[in-house]
Amino acid sequence: MCKVIAIANQKGGVGKTTTTSNLGIGLAKQGKRVLLIDADAQGSLTASLGIQEPDRLEITLATIMASIINDEEIKPEYGILRHEEGVDFMPGNIELSGLETSLVNVMSRETVLRTYIEQQKDRYDYILIDCMPSLGMITINAFTSADSILIPVQAAYLPVKGLEQLIKTIGKVKRQINPKLEIEGILLTMVDNRTNYARDISNLLIENYGSRVRIFENSIPMSVRAAEISAEGVSIYKHDPNGKVASAYQSLTEEVLGNE
Numbered sequence: 001m002c003k004v005i006a007i008a009n010q011k012g013g014v015g016k017t018t019t020t021s022n023l024g025i026g027l028a029k030q031g032k033r034v035l036l037i038d039a040d041a042q043g044s045l046t047a048s049l050g051i052q053e054p055d056r057l058e059i060t061l062a063t064i065m066a067s068i069i070n071d072e073e074i075k076p077e078y079g080i081l082r083h084e085e086g087v088d089f090m091p092g093n094i095e096l097s098g099l100e101t102s103l104v105n106v107m108s109r110e111t112v113l114r115t116y117i118e119q120q121k122d123r124y125d126y127i128l129i130d131c132m133p134s135l136g137m138i139t140i141n142a143f144t145s146a147d148s149i150l151i152p153v154q155a156a157y158l159p160v161k162g163l164e165q166l167i168k169t170i171g172k173v174k175r176q177i178n179p180k181l182e183i184e185g186i187l188l189t190m191v192d193n194r195t196n197y198a199r200d201i202s203n204l205l206i207e208n209y210g211s212r213v214r215i216f217e218n219s220i221p222m223s224v225r226a227a228e229i230s231a232e233g234v235s236i237y238k239h240d241p242n243g244k245v246a247s248a249y250q251s252l253t254e255e256v257l258g259n260e
């Protein structure tokens, strides 16, 4: 059985891409077959997997989704790239912005990505989708395709208000389009253990959401080593194998596997 997890938060820079790649590679290290999908027009997941200029790629998620809109048949493996650390990925780039605008007039506009993902499901154990920092139509497509949503929250600001809107949108998609949709959990990222602030945010999350949403036991520490990896094109396991961020992502991977 394949599980599809969307990594989403409409707030930018909270660790969505870093979590998608390192959770994905963590799952691959546990022997799982993993496909990562870059559903963000910034192409940062694609870049972090070693593609230096995502905007120059010819086949990306945008071209695939356009083919589906045009009812063209595509082979499941078409356009999928392989990363040296054992994950496959469907790259994304700036063309997703144009596609987002044109989706408005498309029949079944919420389910285009789902059509693509359905044909990948027998090839993978996990499919992770790195979402845009917005709740636009591509993100709704990701929610429509997913079994669950993992929400990274940066431990450096008060996240309560934005999260409420995100959880509401997830609830709406669940009621109206995708009844199986669940929240995988809220993941605290970029935690600076030298301050009490992270603990305050953690307590605030538990107080406000703990009864409705799972909060991951593991959080991801702030580390300059994590910030370096997007330029390296490798995971934190390769860049800093004995560091605290590698160990945190490994524990998160085990927690996600334990959710099954």
Ligand SMILES: Nc1ncnc2c1ncn2[C@@H]1O[C@H](COP(=O)(O)OP(=O)(O)OP(=O)(O)O)[C@@H](O)[C@H]1O
Residues within 6 Å of the ligand: 011, 012, 013, 014, 015, 016, 017, 018, 019, 040, 042, 044, 131, 132, 133, 189, 190, 191, 220, 221, 222, 223, 224, 226, 227, 228, 229, 230, 245
């Ligand atoms: N644990 C961490 N410690 C320090 N820096 C981090 C950590 N995780 C991610 N970063 C850095 O923070 C920035 C934002 O991270 P990332 O790109 O993963 O967030 P995002 O939510 O995907 O961003 P966007 O919304 O723009 O897509 C990046 O420069 C990344 O390298």
